Amino acid sequence: MFSTFPYKAIKYQFSSDLPLITLTGIGFQNITDHSYSWHNLHRHDKHCLIQYCISGQGVLTINNSTYTITAGKAFLLNIPSNSHYYLPQNSTHWKFIYLEFSPEVLPLLCKIYNKLGPVISLANYLSFIIDANS
Numbered sequence: 001m002f003s004t005f006p007y008k009a010i011k012y013q014f015s016s017d018l019p020l021i022t023l024t025g026i027g028f029q030n031i032t033d034h035s036y037s038w039h040n041l042h043r044h045d046k047h048c049l050i051q052y053c054i055s056g057q058g059v060l061t062i063n064n065s066t067y068t069i070t071a072g073k074a075f076l077l078n079i080p081s082n083s084h085y086y087l088p089q090n091s092t093h094w095k096f097i098y099l100e101f102s103p104e105v106l107p108l109l110c111k112i113y114n115k116l117g118p119v120i121s122l123a124n125y126l127s128f129i130i131d132a133n134s
Contacts, residue, residue, distance in 0.1 A: 022101065022102040022104070023099060023100070023101060024047055024100045024101060024102055025047070025098075025099070025100035026097075026098070026099055026100070027097065027098050028096075028097045029094075029095070029096060029097075029098075030056075030093055030094075030095040031056075031058075031087045031093060031094040031095075031096075032087075032092065032093045033087070034087050034088075034089055036086060036087045036094070037084070037085075037086035037087075038084065038085050038086070039084045040077065040079045040080050040081050040082075040083045040084065040085075041080055041081065041082050041083070042080065043079050043080045044080075045079065045080075046079065046080065046103050047079055047100045047101060047102065047103065048076070048077065048078055048079070048100070048101045048102075048103065048105045048106055048109045049075075049076070049077045049078075049079055049098060049099070049100055049101075050074055050075075050076055050098065050099045050101075051069075051074060051075055051077075051085070051096050051097070051098040051099075052073075052074040052096055052097050052098070052122060053069045053070055053071050053072065053073050053074070053094065053095070053096050054071060054095040054096055054097065055071050055093070055095045056070075056071075056087075056091050056092065056093040056094040056095050057069060057070045057071075057088070057091045057094060058085055058086065058087055058088070058091065058094040058096070059085065059086055059087075059088045060075050060077075060083065060084070060085045060118065060119065061083065061084045061085070062077075062081070062082065062083045062118055063082050063083075065118075067118065067119045069085075069094075069119065072121055072122060073119055073120065073121050073122070074119070074120050074121075074122050075118055075119050075120075076109055076112060076113050076118055076119075076120070077118070078103075078106060078109065
């Protein structure tokens with residue numbers, strides 16, 4: 001399904017006085033450059049991130065725990081936080097989609113995070129959306 005999409009990202013920047021959960025960014029990327037790395041402790045933007053792996057693999061480190069993110073897995077982050085995600089040397093690519101939300105989603109994200117942890121398997125639930133061979 002996504003094979004005809006260009007690998008780009010869209011970021012919405014606006015302010016609102018309403019405390020509504022807002023989608024602030026959405027993206028689809030195929031990372032092949034091993035310099036791809038996000039250290040999130042000192043980022044200036046504040047948002048919640050859900051990133052779903054379509055194919056390849058990435059690595060997520062939160063505090064002192066490291067997770068390999070493979071096809072069908074997603075991770076949840078509050079940014080800024082003591083976390084880091086990147087394309088490891090042993091992976092040729094990391095194809096993923098991501099959603100960024102305003103900080104108002106944090107209570108919901110915390111409920112999911114506390115119940116399931118930072119990495120969740122969605123392969124059985126999202127197979128109708130993504131064809132990993134595309």
